[in-house]
Amino acid sequence: MGRLECRFCEKDFAYDPFSPFCPDCREPLLVPSPEKPRAFHPDKALSLDRFREFLPLPEIDPALSLGEGSTPLLALDRLSAKLGLPALFAKNETMNPTLSFKDRGTAVAVQNARRMGFKRIGTVSTGNMAASTAAYGARAGLETIVLLKEGTPEENILMAGIHRPRLIVVEGDYGRLFRESLRLGRKHGILFMNSIDPFRIEGYKLTGFEIFLQTGGRIPDYLFLPLSSGGHLVGLLKSFIELKQLGFADRIPVVVGVQAEGCAPLARAFAAGAPRFSPFENPGTIAHAISNPHPPAGNLVLKMMKEQGGLITAVSDREMLEAQGLLASEGLFCQPDSATTLAALVNLTRSKVVPRDAAAVLVVTGSGLKNLKVLEGSPLPRLRVTLAGLEDALEGRTTDA
Numbered sequence: 001m002g003r004l005e006c007r008f009c010e011k012d013f014a015y016d017p018f019s020p021f022c023p024d025c026r027e028p029l030l031v032p033s034p035e036k037p038r039a040f041h042p043d044k045a046l047s048l049d050r051f052r053e054f055l056p057l058p059e060i061d062p063a064l065s066l067g068e069g070s071t072p073l074l075a076l077d078r079l080s081a082k083l084g085l086p087a088l089f090a091k092n093e094t095m096n097p098t099l100s101f102k103d104r105g106t107a108v109a110v111q112n113a114r115r116m117g118f119k120r121i122g123t124v125s126t127g128n129m130a131a132s133t134a135a136y137g138a139r140a141g142l143e144t145i146v147l148l149k150e151g152t153p154e155e156n157i158l159m160a161g162i163h164r165p166r167l168i169v170v171e172g173d174y175g176r177l178f179r180e181s182l183r184l185g186r187k188h189g190i191l192f193m194n195s196i197d198p199f200r201i202e203g204y205k206l207t208g209f210e211i212f213l214q215t216g217g218r219i220p221d222y223l224f225l226p227l228s229s230g231g232h233l234v235g236l237l238k239s240f241i242e243l244k245q246l247g248f249a250d251r252i253p254v255v256v257g258v259q260a261e262g263c264a265p266l267a268r269a270f271a272a273g274a275p276r277f278s279p280f281e282n283p284g285t286i287a288h289a290i291s292n293p294h295p296p297a298g299n300l301v302l303k304m305m306k307e308q309g310g311l312i313t314a315v316s317d318r319e320m321l322e323a324q325g326l327l328a329s330e331g332l333f334c335q336p337d338s339a340t341t342l343a344a345l346v347n348l349t350r351s352k353v354v355p356r357d358a359a360a361v362l363v364v365t366g367s368g369l370k371n372l373k374v375l376e377g378s379p380l381p382r383l384r385v386t387l388a389g390l391e392d393a394l395e396g397r398t399t400d401a
């Protein structure tokens, strides 16, 4: 791997596996975009192979893959009719091996770790990255260390734990834990593939390339995704920028990053027109997976969204739970963090920011199985009947719960 570039000072630096940040600006470094036209290989089985010419990997070891990517793009016809939009799609990332989009990034980061000869990898996680890194670490036969934030839903801990990583729940400030993991990683030779690892971000590009192929090359007008550390958004935006730069597409979608109102440092900075965010004090939301008060790619997201004409907004816990129910009515079960995308679309069509003739894609990032607790607040009506009463119940003649 050659050099990485900083979008702030516009210098480039040799790749340092122990720090994803520019030594001068302390902002995230990115893999430079390819300059020559590249080709897709749509006939290949693995998503990594199909888009290998866009990845910073000299070769792909298929044995390290768990079959990530190649997720469906589902038309949500009833919801689009309800919102009065001509077309609405969900890119269903819950179909990934550990039920979230993180697998795309982990798959590329683990290819890099193995190629560089690392024996130990790690991650700092609010949940989904723990399960993903533990699974891919096990697959690659690497010792895996997972540092968890307090309050991580139990489902996530169990899902990671089954692969037997070293699980460490760390008290205290998440932003400081992120930096401390990198410092200790350097000292002990552990490759921490955190949320903005440059290889992880390259893996997220594949979602954009898949959407491009699945729509037959029609770039959607709007692309909604939940926003936390910023790694996913930077990766997706990068894919569309590369498609345009290389002449595959003539425009990029308006990317809409959605935060939870209870932890919205980037939506707040965006609304104020500020080029930099300030950390969000006293965060509180049911959307644990996207609750990062100090997003490491926050300033980069603000910069890229300004350059590319994107939007950042926030939705309430109530709105995301309602949207979770709406997506379920189309057969999709996602975590509330991911339903923020539909909640934001509902709000933005209502306020006419998104026009009624727009085609939109929602990136549905993680499965509802990741956080079952949030559903306990709305008990399901269910009938209890004897066998003799079953027929009446089937015909709706029993109302007693």
Ligand SMILES: Cc1ncc(COP(=O)(O)O)c(C=O)c1O
Pocket (backbone or CB within 6 Å): 100, 126, 127, 128, 129, 195, 226, 227, 228, 229, 230, 231, 232, 233, 289, 290, 335, 337, 338, 365, 366
């Ligand atoms: C389900 C889900 N959606 C979205 C995100 C946001 O991704 P990022 O932190 O790269 O902005 C996360 C991050 O953990 C997540 O778990």
Ligand SMILES: [Zn+2]
Pocket (backbone or CB within 6 Å): 006, 007, 008, 009, 010, 011, 022, 023, 024, 025, 026, 027
């Ligand atoms: Zn810099």
